[in-house]
Amino acid sequence: MFKKAIFAIDEVRLRHEKYDGSLGGEITRLTLERGDGVTAVVYDVDTDNVIFTEQFRHTTYERGDGWLLEAPAGMFDTVEEAPDDAMRREILEEIGYEVEELRHITTFYLSPGGTSERIFLYYAAVSSAHKVGVGGGLISEGEDIRAVEIPFGTAIKMLYAGEIKDARTIIGLQWMQMHYPELRIRGN
Known part of the structure; x- marks a missing residue:
């Protein structure tokens, strides 16, 4: 090994x-x-915006500019950490929102032909009241993350124009598109 x-x-x-x-x-x-990871589609119910992260990903640099728009995501800190706790921590670190309720969408393997990594995918509804920090990631982990708010309709257009390239984010946005009427009516 x-x-x-x-x-x-x-x-x-x-x-x-x-x-x-x-x-x-x-x-x-x-x-x-690699261990298991978490990702969440974060939706501001007041502004109808999806909140993404944008950061440099070295593995994509040779085939693009290296900067990717993604749903907030991360890895478990410990094997004992619960997936929803890991997701709450990552949302706070990356985009500065404190999330009370997460809705588990699904769990899937990212690339089962070569990696054991599973992704726990969530949906999180937020509002300005949940914004408690600046986000940006952890300097100690070499992160330089920018939060980007995009109107839901624009995000879906970007998805189908091929401008969003992260698989976890694509799956989350497609789920959100299927459930959008219910999410708007209920406000969550």
Whole structure:
């Protein structure tokens, strides 16, 4: 196993049962063990804005300018940390909002062919009353994050124009688009 910082690469040799009931031959797979993450579509019910983060992502630099618009997201601080606690912490760190209620949308694997990472996706309704900090991320983690508020309708146009490239954010926005009438009527 190779391990550095929050990443570990594990080599696994295994056999598994095939569809016909027979046991397949031994195969070798490499798995990126990154841990689980959280993401939330954050919606300001008073302004009809979706609140994104914008930050530099080195892995996207060779195929673009490196700056991505994303839903607030992060990793668990400890294995014991509950997903909703991790999400609340990340929203506060990145965009400065204190969130009382999170609505769990789904949990999914980001890229199961090569990484074990699961994403817990949430929806969070906020208003100006929930703004308690400046956000921006943690300097100690090398973060330089800008909060960006975009009207919901504009965000959906950007999504379908291919301007939003983060898979977690795309899934969250599509969920929000499907539930938008109910979210606007209930205000949450």
